Amino acid sequence: MKTLLPPEFKIIRDEAKCIKCQVCVRQCGFEVHTYDEEEDVVLSNNAKCVACSRCVKFCPTSALNVIKNPLSYRENTNWRQEVIHDIIKQAETGGVILTGMGNDKPYPIYWDHLVLNASQVTNPPIDPLREPMELRTYLGSKPDQLVIKGKHVKTKIPPQVPIETPILFSAMSYGSISLNAQLALARAASEFGTLWNTGEGGLHKELYKYGSTTIVQVASGRFGVHPDYLYAARVLEIKIGQGAKPGIGGHLPGEKVSSPVSRTRMIPKGTDALSPAPHHDIYSIEDLAQLVYALKEATNYQKPVCVKIAAVHNSAAIASGIARAGADIIALDGLRGGTGAAPKIIRDNVGIPIELAIASVDTRLRQEGIRNRVSLIAAGGFRSSADVIKAIALGADAVYIATAALVAMGCHLCQKCYTGICNWGIATQDPYLSKRLNPDLATQRLINLLRGWSLEIKEMLGGMGINAIESLRGNRLHLRAVGLTQAEMDVLGVRQAGA
Numbered sequence: 431m432k433t434l435l436p437p438e439f440k441i442i443r444d445e446a447k448c449i450k451c452q453v454c455v456r457q458c459g460f461e462v463h464t465y466d467e468e469e470d471v472v473l474s475n476n477a478k479c480v481a482c483s484r485c486v487k488f489c490p491t492s493a494l495n496v497i498k499n500p501l502s503y504r505e506n507t508n509w510r511q512e513v514i515h516d517i518i519k520q521a522e523t524g525g526v527i528l529t530g531m532g533n534d535k536p537y538p539i540y541w542d543h544l545v546l547n548a549s550q551v552t553n554p555p556i557d558p559l560r561e562p563m564e565l566r567t568y569l570g571s572k573p574d575q576l577v578i579k580g581k582h583v584k585t586k587i588p589p590q591v592p593i594e595t596p597i598l599f600s601a602m603s604y605g606s607i608s609l610n611a612q613l614a615l616a617r618a619a620s621e622f623g624t625l626w627n628t629g630e631g632g633l634h635k636e637l638y639k640y641g642s643t644t645i646v647q648v649a650s651g652r653f654g655v656h657p658d659y660l661y662a663a664r665v666l667e668i669k670i671g672q673g674a675k676p677g678i679g680g681h682l683p684g685e686k687v688s689s690p691v692s693r694t695r696m697i698p699k700g701t702d703a704l705s706p707a708p709h710h711d712i713y714s715i716e717d718l719a720q721l722v723y724a725l726k727e728a729t730n731y732q733k734p735v736c737v738k739i740a741a742v743h744n745s746a747a748i749a750s751g752i753a754r755a756g757a758d759i760i761a762l763d764g765l766r767g768g769t770g771a772a773p774k775i776i777r778d779n780v781g782i783p784i785e786l787a788i789a790s791v792d793t794r795l796r797q798e799g800i801r802n803r804v805s806l807i808a809a810g811g812f813r814s815s816a817d818v819i820k821a822i823a824l825g826a827d828a829v830y831i832a833t834a835a836l837v838a839m840g841c842h843l844c845q846k847c848y849t850g851i852c853n854w855g856i857a858t859q860d861p862y863l864s865k866r867l868n869p870d871l872a873t874q875r876l877i878n879l880l881r882g883w884s885l886e887i888k889e890m891l892g893g894m895g896i897n898a899i900e901s902l903r904g905n906r907l908h909l910r911a912v913g914l915t916q917a918e919m920d921v922l923g924v925r926q927a928g929a
């Protein structure tokens with residue numbers, strides 16, 4: 431069937447600048463550019479372009495540019511280009527439209543409607559360059575009270591995990607991303623003093639040495655879960671849901687299940703890795719409690735257990751149940767959370783923004799007097815240090831980042847991760863493509879990002895006259911709303927700016 435889809439993007443080649451070096455031909459895994467030897471000309475197929483920008487960045491003479499195809503459809507507010515494009519695609523394939531990365535729809539971004547406080551005359555600001563600022567955060571359940579006799583604490587304290595900045599790398603599995611990408615995340619977390627997360631794909635044997643800064647996931651597919659995997663980790667995470675695709679399972683296509691991926695996941699090579707939507711042994715909070723305690727028992731009660739859920743309408747009630755089920759940490763993943771592959775219709779229409787979820791979960795746990803029982807890690811599209819500090823003021827203990835980490839490594843958000851072809855060497859198992867990501871450089875870029883954001887958080891804290899991130903946690907008086915309705919402010923628990 432001849433496709434009726436017009437190209438989404440248009441490649442502009444400046445022939446005066448092009449030296450026919452064919453760098454673009456070699457760099458594009460989607461085979462957009464070809465060299466015609468007979469005519470001695472470089473040609474480009476707009477229809478194959480995904481706007482990953484690899485050729486643009488690597489063209490030695492800056493001869494290339496990629497723009498959105500301006501004339502593909504007549505303008506129409508209701509029948510937008512994307513809507514028509516999806517209908518044509520489904521009319522031609524009869525399938526579910528897949529996508530990668532996070533929700534890109536124009537839902538309100540509440541971070542951009544919240545502003546931070548700053549000290550002026552009384553309680554003056556602190557200069558973070560000259561005075562110590564504490565970003566260290568302890569993840570884990572805190573006791574209701576401490577019994578101290580003499581110089582000794584008699585209360586049994588559950589396992590605590592210190593992190594030097596309230597920013598962790600979120601779950602991205604080996605299989606969905608390359609080993610080089612995971613290696614960079616593991617090294618950067620280890621060198622900076624924070625944690626990275628295996629995702630649901632198991633732990634590659636080369637990464638066991640980073641176990642002390644690793645969160646390992648136990649997901650419904652139980653890929654790669656065995657005693658050594660659990661012992662190696664610092665934190666165990668039960669994955670119930672994911673912000674990009676709440677309520678549905680995972681699917682790693684067989685083409686991405688290479689020999690090392692199959693060994694790490696403990697599944698046959700080339701077979702699709704399907705994680706069911708539910709854990710088939712969890713249908714209640716009591717069932718969840720059994721798995722929490724099975725994991726604690728298996729690791730001698732030495733490791734905190736985290737339960738990760740997608741942010742949905744009743745997250746607050748679910749979080750209360752999770753805290754009561756004995757979890758030490760709750761990870762809450764919002765509407766804009768990324769993914770290697772998800773049905774587009776789910777990614778773009780299911781779940782709630784993380785800002786509202788953090789506020790409602792923190793409020794509920796405080797109202798029930800159990801906020802101390804769990805640490806709260808928020809996830810889902812954190813873009814800057816300002817988003818992070820606002821999340822902490824709303825009530826999170828720390829934040830998971832994934833998309834920002836990938837962008838730091840070179841990702842250009844083309845959303846084609848599900849194809850297995852990533853021209854930046856990140857979301858691929860193709861040995862030719864994955865070699866493009868230099869793990870040493872990627873590690874340095876991730877460390878730089880963590881350092882930059884941490885310095886900025888210290889600056890903002892200092893400006894508020896606060897010298898420890900601990901003192902800001904859940905202190906919503908340091909936030910004010912700009913341009914929100916009363917209903918939105920009520921959920922967020924913040925006052926109107928000027929009030």
Ligand code: SF4
Nearest residue numbers: 448449451452454489
């Ligand atoms: S990389 Fe640039 S200079 Fe080289 S062939 Fe492609 S467009 Fe021409």
Ligand code: SF4
Nearest residue numbers: 841842844845847852
């Ligand atoms: S990871 Fe690669 S394929 Fe995925 S959005 Fe980024 S550049 Fe594109």
